[in-house]
Amino acid sequence: MLERMKKKREARLSASNDPSNFIHKMARELEEKDSIDSELFIKHNVKRGLRNSNGTGVVVGLTRIGEVLGYSVNENKEKVPMEGKLYYRGYSIEELVQSCIEEGRFGFEEVTYLLIFGQLPTQKQLNDFNALLGEKRELPVGFARDMILTAPSRSIMNKLARSVLALYCYDDNPDDTSIENVLRQSIDLIGYFPTLIAYAYQAKSSTFDNKSLHLHYPIPELSTAENILRMIRPTGQYTDLEAKLLDIAMILHAEHGGGNNSSFTTHLISSSGTDTYATISAAVSSLKGPRHGGANIAVINMINDLKRNVKDITNHKQVEDYLVKILKKQANDKSGLVYGVGHAIYTLSDPRAKVLKGMAKQLAVSKDLVDDFMLCDFIEKKVPELYAEINGVEKPMPANVDLYSGFVYSALDIPTDIATPLFATARLSGWCAHRLEELIAGKKLMRPAYNCVQEHLTYKPIKDRK
Template structure:
């Protein structure tokens, strides 16, 4: 027994030493790379490189044309200077505000109608919408054995990571995965849109069970229910939800469904689709893009910031205390030390983000119905005071409107939607736009995207290994 224990201890120490050596190797190489891979900012200016595919005035470089969505956030005067204007967002030429308000007025679910519009370029008749909704409903259930083999057997701490892997795994369950004809890509797109609520819900439940030591609750999707209803039903242990909760989530999905061709994940869809690859590879790549904290993951940054604020501010109704906290955030002394107030500012919108404006109207009604007025006013104070604080503390004098992430964070919190689900919900909504853009790229792009990078590494003469 003693010999076995000593042998075990020796082997364990050896493995620990090996891991320490490996970690030291990576650390030392990372230090080298952090120096050798630096390219001076002056070179980007000298060679007129559009860093981040942005022009010098912050506008995006035009790389394509699209009929799917249009994002309007600024105009130009006669001298070519940017002019700040109220933001507008159009889906296939229709103002998203009209789509949103019509659903509110008629007290009905609208995400499926918006999905139809994005995919097919026209608003459906009542009969067409009914037929399409039934088709989506028939795709709600995952392929036989998929949940067990592809989700529960290999859970992930990140629901977005699990979602990307699940989308790729769908390739293996498709009898005709590589056919990029319009008919086949439409079939694959509608199947994925139908499957997504179950994919995120089961990925979430697997994560809770495997990593959070929570009970596993798996509810079957119901074909007759809307996307929003199925999501709430499947992520909650009891499967219960109210009509107003589902309709508020539905409205949130509508506002996240599309945002032009230039946002990172949609551009990723165009880029990857231009290579002629399959639908599952293209959509999985888009999911990976949206996962990033500079893109879709920003909604989690807002939720985490608000959690930190509530934890460190004694009285959230005291505006002076809240302002002190925000000043600390901007100075890099609070929250994640990034110096950013999350939920403010946007790459395109200057005066207002129409999605944030509409979400704010939802958030106010939700706050009133749930007794969360103090919490809502906290978000509103951040919106109203944040831009001037950026100027006072950091000297940044530009429009910093509330973006969609600020009030979506409030809505998700009020709906008791876990933080883990925030970005997957974004993906579920944006999938409709991704699929529409993929179809557009296949139909009208027809050319492999191949931008250029200038090589700036000086040429070197090879040194034989014996002389290094």
């Protein structure tokens, strides 16, 4: 019988020559069957990408956590450009960061407290909160060995999502969605994340890049930024300026309103009543997508490509010529996009980019990278002008936070592999706040509608099909 089955299988393979031919053929057919004429979206008044016709987002909820202002809308429902503003729980991001700079202290933990609890902490409250985070810097016993080192991944984001799901098994009360229990789980995850991404990176580097394995224990008394730099570097060494700049970058990435894809995912998944680990893993998976969280990597790759192809990055004419090639889809990834310039919401300016640019300049001076910093500055100023010349359309195109966060990560020698995981570690604070808000204020399963445009068909017996 086994021999007959083997012969039948060989006959099938012989008939198709290559099993992948079936996949290739069916994929082409599926692309045709599942395509939907763009006119049908207009006919059914479908807001593709949950965007209105003027580019604004469809309002699907209310939030107290974060506010993103990039334009106003006039009486004709047209977008009117304005200087960008970002608020965390009603506080301006510029004020929050400036306070940390003036007082020479780390601020990510304070901002995390603000986002989750809805108020600025007293010194005692912040100390107590930091102590709770410190208790959770080290992973559960056996977790690093069993869940990270035993099964490393080439993608740190993939490993991060899997690790979050695995932590469900280490929780004695994982499915309780009471606010007290979700708060406890949120603090646990915020404490764990730096170690998760650092160990996932070390496992990946050792297994796939043939580098030495360096596993430094986290130190509870150190800030999130300090622990990250300590654990990803072989020597565990870093400067105060490096740690403070990473801290500011994380503050700027901690929250961006409820409508960004991963925060909306958090609301969506939470509305089903599922557990915290499933919800946060879904948010990580959303951020992994190149249309969302991969933008800072795209900037790093674009700058590296430019430096390989431009002999002198201080020669503005050479840089301009290459930017023109990028815009004409002749260079870099041929997408026609200059990454780090332009934003879906911000029109005249991205407040995060303005804040980070000032600190990035200090880092550039300290590391003798002024030419690289000025390259970013030139891209910021020149691209809107070149875009208008090439496309015949003038529109506000401010530098976004990714232009300077990409520079900062490169200057800090942070591997490209870990850029988006760092984003996730910062944004986790916002995700946890949005999950709690959904559980408290939402209390309704999200159930949007899709109109079906497939005509009804008459069933055919298999013998009559061709």
